Amino acid sequence: MQNTVxxxxxxxxxxxxxAGVIGAGRNVVLVEKEDRLGGAPxxxxxxxxxxxxxxxxxxxxxxxxxxxxxxxxxxxxxxxVVSLDGGPGNFTATLSNGEKVSxxxxxxxxxxxxxDSINKPEWGFGTFEDVMTTTQMEQMVASxxxxxxxxxxxxxxxxxxxxxxxxxxxxxxEWCSKICCTVSTNLAMEIKEISPQTDVxxxxxxxxxxxxxxxxxxxxxxxxxxxxxxxxxxxxxxRAPDGKxxxxxxxxxxxxxxxxxxxxxxxxxxxxDPNLENTEIARVFGIGLEKHGFIDRAEHYTNxxxxxxxxxxxxxxALGPETIDDSISQGQAAASRAVADLYALVQKTA
Amino acid sequence: MAIHEKSLIDPDRIMTHxxxxxDGVDVSGHWNTMVAPRFLGDYDDDFNRIIRQYPGGENVxxxxxxxxxTNSCTMYAQNTDFNPRYWIYLTNLGLKSEILKDKDxxxxxxxxxxxxxxxxxxxxxxxxxxxxxxWLEDEGHTPKTRSSxxxxxxxxxxxxxxRIEDAHVLLNFLRKTQQSYFQDWLIETVKRLMxxxxxxxxxxxxxxxVFTPKTHSWGRTGDVLREYVRxxxxxxxxxxxxxxxx
Numbered sequence: 001m002q003n004t005v006x007x008x009x010x011x012x013x014x015x016x017x018x019a020g021v022i023g024a025g026r027n028v029v030l031v032e033k034e035d036r037l038g039g040a041p042x043x044x045x046x047x048x049x050x051x052x053x054x055x056x057x058x059x060x061x062x063x064x065x066x067x068x069x070x071x072x073x074x075x076x077x078x079x080x081v082v083s084l085d086g087g088p089g090n091f092t093a094t095l096s097n098g099e100k101v102s103x104x105x106x107x108x109x110x111x112x113x114x115x116d117s118i119n120k121p122e123w124g125f126g127t128f129e130d131v132m133t134t135t136q137m138e139q140m141v142a143s144x145x146x147x148x149x150x151x152x153x154x155x156x157x158x159x160x161x162x163x164x165x166x167x168x169x170x171x172x173x174e175w176c177s178k179i180c181c182t183v184s185t186n187l188a189m190e191i192k193e194i195s196p197q198t199d200v201x202x203x204x205x206x207x208x209x210x211x212x213x214x215x216x217x218x219x220x221x222x223x224x225x226x227x228x229x230x231x232x233x234x235x236x237x238x239r240a241p242d243g244k245x246x247x248x249x250x251x252x253x254x255x256x257x258x259x260x261x262x263x264x265x266x267x268x269x270x271x272x273d274p275n276l277e278n279t280e281i282a283r284v285f286g287i288g289l290e291k292h293g294f295i296d297r298a299e300h301y302t303n304x305x306x307x308x309x310x311x312x313x314x315x316x317x318a319l320g321p322e323t324i325d326d327s328i329s330q331g332q333a334a335a336s337r338a339v340a341d342l343y344a345l346v347q348k349t350a
Numbered sequence: 351m352a353i354h355e356k357s358l359i360d361p362d363r364i365m366t367h368x369x370x371x372x373d374g375v376d377v378s379g380h381w382n383t384m385v386a387p388r389f390l391g392d393y394d395d396d397f398n399r400i401i402r403q404y405p406g407g408e409n410v411x412x413x414x415x416x417x418x419x420t421n422s423c424t425m426y427a428q429n430t431d432f433n434p435r436y437w438i439y440l441t442n443l444g445l446k447s448e449i450l451k452d453k454d455x456x457x458x459x460x461x462x463x464x465x466x467x468x469x470x471x472x473x474x475x476x477x478x479x480x481x482x483x484x485w486l487e488d489e490g491h492t493p494k495t496r497s498s499x500x501x502x503x504x505x506x507x508x509x510x511x512x513r514i515e516d517a518h519v520l521l522n523f524l525r526k527t528q529q530s531y532f533q534d535w536l537i538e539t540v541k542r543l544m545x546x547x548x549x550x551x552x553x554x555x556x557x558x559x560v561f562t563p564k565t566h567s568w569g570r571t572g573d574v575l576r577e578y579v580r581x582x583x584x585x586x587x588x589x590x591x592x593x594x595x596x
Contacts, residue, residue: 156395157395199395207414219412219471222411222412222414223411223412226411228393228411228442228443229414229415230443231415249389252390254415254436254439255390255436255439255440255445255448257388257389257390258388258389258390259389259390260389260390260391261390261391261392261393262392
């Protein structure tokens with residue numbers, strides 16, 4: 001009888017799913033395509049996490065250590081699943097290194113891909129050195145020094161543009177990426193903390209710091225850190241006549257006037273795309289994708305972690321834009337379903 | 351009008367010159383009309399820091415533009431140009447030139463405080479209106495208000511004499527605000543004083559009016575107070591300047 005759960009993807013959701021399986025006394029095989037565990041927070045070098053304020057490498061590092069230290073976990077890095085045969089209770093996965101893994105159930109925690117800002121060329125990413133993504137700004141914060149990449153000067157003004165790669169029918173992104181508002185308000189505070197002389201502006205259509213993020217991030221960044229919120233969707237970013245600064249052009253919808261405002265750094269609050277490899281993942285695992293390209297759910301209420309194929313579960317940002325905290329919860333939930341399958345199949349055969 | 355399109359443009363953006371030379375070419379006459387661009391070209395980052403230094407303006411940066419203040423506003427019901435929500439936004443971004451367009455109505459806030467009661471972020475919009483009105487007056491964008499003129503007259507007399515002389519306060523206030531001395535209510539008041547006040551009191555009144563005596567042993571008290579007030583004002587101004595450059 002199968003005693004093993006296969007987890008695909010070693011980010012927060014996957015690590016949490018592994019911990020869930022280990023905690024239930026079963027074995028887990030974790031397959032990660034990159035050469036290290038931790039997923040986006042580690043691979044992209046996030047700074048302090050929302051809402052704990054803990055450094056990503058510490059918080060996620062703990063999760064990684066828990067799984068790597070467990071004798072019940074077998075971890076494959078730089079490895080992919082190339083095919084999956086069998087069915088519930090008796091899957092066999094073939095890995096890219098040629099090994100075969102038998103598992104009673106599968107949890108997909110294949111995550112997302114950061115939106116590539118190059119797809120919105122009018123906002124200057126790839127054209128101007130001082131236009132960067134939230135991920136890059138997180139790395140700058142982690143380095144402890146805020147400076148313009150072009151010439152190293154300390155920025156007088158930084159602006160963060162929200163909804164880059166989200167809520168944009170023009171580029172086929174008809175979803176809200178959910179976390180960028182909170183991440184951006186958090187980032188605004190981190191910038192101000194490191195560089196008090198820098199003023200931070202956030203250009204928004206709506207502010208969606210949902211739940212308890214409202215006062216801890218939105219209000220706090222506005223009230224204590226004096227972040228300025230401007231209601232405008234930016235039309236384009238160009239070079240200022242001085243050859244150094246950037247001009248942010250758009251319409252301030254509250255003043256009902258065009259604006260052309262100079263900034264030193266422009267940050268794109270990039271959204272969460274479906275994993276670039278989702279079509280391949282769907283083919284290998286025989287599962288369906290929903291209309292945006294994320295992994296489809298089986299049924300919302302009784303099998304919320306289920307994919308459209310029995311015995312295969314899914315958690316985290318593979319399902320759609322998700323927070324790290326909720327990805328971790330979903331990882332636990334998916335693990336409990338996956339382990340329940342092992343037990344249910346034992347009972348059936350007994 | 352020679353160029354009819356001018357009517358499509360805000361008057362304050364049309365620039366005409368009696369004579370003008372551009373790149374060595376004399377363009378005096380009809381054809382030197384220029385139109386200032388419509389876009390907003392910069393924010394004044396110091397402005398909201400300055401307004402936050404004024405009593406009442408401390409929380410202006412908290413605003414998230416819900417519009418509850420404008421919705422509840424007594425003055426907005428009278429005049430839809432009176433829009434506290436909008437001015438708070440302009441203050442926070444430092445769009446000073448836009449605020450100056452409304453300088454002549456900001457002071458008309460009646461301090462009913464409905465906005466302050468309804469504000470979900472504790473911005474205290476009524477205080478912001480006061481702060482803006484004071485800033486406009488301090489910067490000379492609006493003339494001194496009558497209440498400021500009255501305060502100055504009153505304080506001046508106290509500092510000079512240790513007391514006020516009612517008739518002097520009144521008459522000087524009327525003079526400085528270009529109002530007639532012959533107010534109906536004032537004439538009536540004087541008539542009744544003459545009719546009903548004991549003669550001895552009238553003599554005292556008249557004596558004080560003419561000789562404006564000082565309070566007993568007032569001495570240099572007024573000078574000391576004046577110096578203290580000046581110092582305090584300077585310190586407040588310095589604080590404001592400093593805050594604006596942090």
